[in-house]
Amino acid sequence: MRTTIKTAATIEGIGLHKGKPARVTFLPAEGPTGYRFLSPLFAEPIPATLDRIAGTARGTNITDGKNNIYTVEHLLSAAAGLGIDDLDIEISGEEPPAADGSALPFATALHKAGLAEKPEQERKTLSIGGQLEMAKGDIRFLARPMKGCVLIKLTYDYPHKLVGRQTVEFMLSPEEYLVRVAPARTFGFSHELEALKKAGLGLGGSLDNAVVIAENEILAKGGLRYPDEFARHKLLDLIGDLALAGRPLRDIYIEAERPGHAANVNFAKLLLEKAL
Secondary structure (H helix, E strand, O other), rough: EEEEEEEOOEEEEOOOEEHHHHEEEEOOOOOOOOOEEEEOOOOOOEEEEEEHOOOOOOOEEOOOOOEEEOOOOHHHHHHOOOOOOOOOEEEEEEOOEOOOOOHHHHHHHHHHHHHHOOOOOOOOOOOOOEEEEEEEEEEEEEEOOOOOOOEEEEEEOOOEEEEEEEEEEEEHHHHHHHHHHHOOOOOOEHHHHHHHHOOOOOOOOOOOOEEEEEEOOOEEEOOOOOOOOHHHHHHHHHHHHHHHHHOOOOOOEEEEEEEOOHHHHHHHHHHHHHHH
């Protein structure tokens, strides 16, 4: 059966990339409609699906051809991580609020809103019948059937003395997601900040909503939340990007090495193409 939330929940703040006031209100969805963004500016709801992707530079953006919504991956990760199938998202602004740079504020709000089951609506999941592989340069994905669970192994590797190679393995469940994945914050490198701002990105970024990796130190409010927080945040992003396939994962093992938004989206398309 499909699920949605019981009651509405609102989060306000500043958008990470555009730096403007932002607000989202999560609303229960009556039908089997997946994740949809609503606004008085939109002629109709914008579904968060692979065919609506507008770009993947420093975040995953979707469009209706006229209006763009930036950086949807953290919010979608929270919904998918908690096992929510259908969610209407009323948005004010061009992107969801950055909050603390993680998915935890979204996941906490959704968790408090409560899960409502819709027994009359069929839940179509995403599973595969054999092994799949996708590679480009040093980016690699692998998926194969795994009975009874969804297990993801992710490696983040960056040639910086304070980062190096980090690997995290995670069995997807709402309880584990809330504790092990949702709190991991977005991060960036200090040498990239000027170029990001010139490109019109990261305008709302600060140590309140991001971790900054400098040459000789890591700037993080309250310190790092995990020794492998960077890999965990990449896992958070991957879960959010795979949610654009529109079908929750089932009975699958996934390996991802050096993933990013563009590769995540291409892998989601491959999974959906080969799904049972």
